[in-house]
Amino acid sequence: MFSMMEAARLEALHLAEDPASGLKAVIAIHNTRFGPALGGCRYLAYADEQSAIADAIRLAQGMSYKAALAGIDHGGGKAVIIRPAHLPSRAALFEAFGRFIETLNGRYITAIDSGTSSADMDCIAQYTNHATSTTQEGDPSPHTALGVFAGIRATAQARLGSDDLEGLRVAVQGLGNVGFALAEALHAAGAELLVSDLDAGRVQLAVEQLGAHPIASDALLTTPCDILAPCGLGGVLNAQTVAHLRCAAVAGAANNQLASPEVADQLESRGILYAPDYVLNAGGLIYVALRHRGEELPAITAHLVQISRRLTEIYAHAQAEKRSPARVADYLAERLLYGT
Known part of the structure; x- marks a missing residue:
């Protein structure tokens, strides 16, 4: 894991698990030189946890490059949530993810991505201000x-x-x-x-x-x-x-x-x-x-x-x-x- 972080020049990698909701999430923060890391949250099935981590790291690096060349005051980050085989409540899972984001004190801002929607961002936004592309803000x-x-x-x-x-x-x-x-x-x-x-x-x-x-x-x-x-x-x-x-x-x-x-x-x-x-x-x-x-x-x-x-x-x-x-x-x- 550390070798992957070093190769990508990743600043931080955060993992969270919440058995009650079924949440297993990875947040990769690649670079915050120009501002807090911003990047979407994927909600997909992965072959294994290592694949999910590798995906988050690779995508976070791309987001840093994207933000830098787009000229916006943000760094790059990415989140992936491993889609569970059985999910009691989608809302509860994304609410738990919102609580996880809040623990990072603004270093990462999430948004919709593959497998997520503005409705999911609304759930996250109940527990943190560090979420965008909500229903109010609109689909990007x-x-x-x-x-x-x-x-x-x-x-x-x-x-x-x-x-x-x-x-x-x-x-x-x-x-x-x-x-x-x-x-x-x-x-x-x-x-x-x-x-x-x-x-x-x-x-x-x-x-x-x-x-x-x-x-x-x-x-x-x-x-x-x-x-x-x-x-x-x-x-x-x-x-x-x-x-x-x-x-x-x-x-x-x-x-x-x-x-x-x-x-x-x-x-x-x-x-x-x-x-x-x-x-x-x-x-x-x-x-x-x-x-x-x-x-x-x-x-x-x-x-x-x-x-x-x-x-x-x-x-x-x-x-x-x-x-x-x-x-x-x-x-x-x-x-x-x-x-x-």
């Missing part, structure tokens, strides 16, 4: 999608010479709250949509409402397209999948799309432009951070513009230095976080 998903859409336009400009998406074939993998909202924006911009999701109902909805072409989940990555947009869970890009990609660029909302840092170099060698995920999907973080401190929507929307600007800056650095944009983004984030 539309703002994540808005930032990704702007980033896709910047990616199209950098790779294809124009930010006009009319007629471009965009493959969206994953039609959750963010993926579907992104698909709606792409459809409105005239893009041709190829979609996949494990939920056949979501795919059918995209077909009916957006004129999307359904593609089997195991075939989407090898389907010819202009831009691939991974919007599900992470790790979809590895040595095997990248070898068979048939796209000009990858730009999607999913966190931790690269199975390893070396995959970024493989994409670069194949001439596939990669939009660093934590730069592209920062809209949700920007929304929850600014809403938590009382900012109104116009100010939040104005801040989202920085996503495409930062991405364009990263692409320019990458082209000049003949390096992957992922390597450039990591360098810029680490320079801010550690002064290196």
Whole structure:
């Protein structure tokens, strides 16, 4: 455990168990140089406790990089709650998690993530002020999608010479709250949509409402397209999948799309432009951070513009230095976080 913390340069790792509610939770605090750690809470089944800890650490590091490049006054953190096989009361579990967060004295602020909802945040908020994306504050998903859409336009400009998406074939993998909202924006911009999701109902909805072409989940990555947009869970890009990609660029909302840092170099060698995920999907973080401190929507929307600007800056650095944009983004984030 300590070796994982050292490798990620993690500040702290907190574990909590509450047998009465069934809570088994991990909070990873990666970096608080610019402010309290902010990051979502995942509620998922894990193969074992070690996998849950590793997920929290990896995601917390990504949140630090995301916050640094987004220019908000927060560090990175992440929480994971191991979903129990039998749950007497979901509300009681998240209330117990709220009490756990309160013991950290403001060093970590939680938000919704995979498997959690604004209703869960409402339960947490009964016991701590360090929770955002509650029902009152609203779902950050539309703002994540808005930032990704702007980033896709910047990616199209950098790779294809124009930010006009009319007629471009965009493959969206994953039609959750963010993926579907992104698909709606792409459809409105005239893009041709190829979609996949494990939920056949979501795919059918995209077909009916957006004129999307359904593609089997195991075939989407090898389907010819202009831009691939991974919007599900992470790790979809590895040595095997990248070898068979048939796209000009990858730009999607999913966190931790690269199975390893070396995959970024493989994409670069194949001439596939990669939009660093934590730069592209920062809209949700920007929304929850600014809403938590009382900012109104116009100010939040104005801040989202920085996503495409930062991405364009990263692409320019990458082209000049003949390096992957992922390597450039990591360098810029680490320079801010550690002064290196």
